[in-house]
Amino acid sequence: MYFPQFLVGMSATTVVVAIWAYIEASSIWTALGWAILAMVVLQVGYVGLVVRLIVRRSEAEDAGTASVDRTSPLVFRDFY
Known part of the structure; x- marks a missing residue:
């Protein structure tokens, strides 16, 4: 799994979760909490x-x- 691809996917997922939480709860703080939980x-x-x-x-x-x-030497090609 490529790390840059993971970062893009994680960012998109976090944004979707934050928007969904804001629509459901109408609270910025709830949306932020859910977004942080999704990132973790x-x-x-x-x-x-x-x-x-x-x-x-x-x-x-x-x-x-x-x-x-x-x-x-050690090869880290699986981690890119």
């Missing part, structure tokens, strides 16, 4: 996905099926 939930989900990628890669290396050149 999305960030927790993103961190969970990154951790899952790291765990899966380490499990693949343990099984010997990883296609990583052990002579090269």
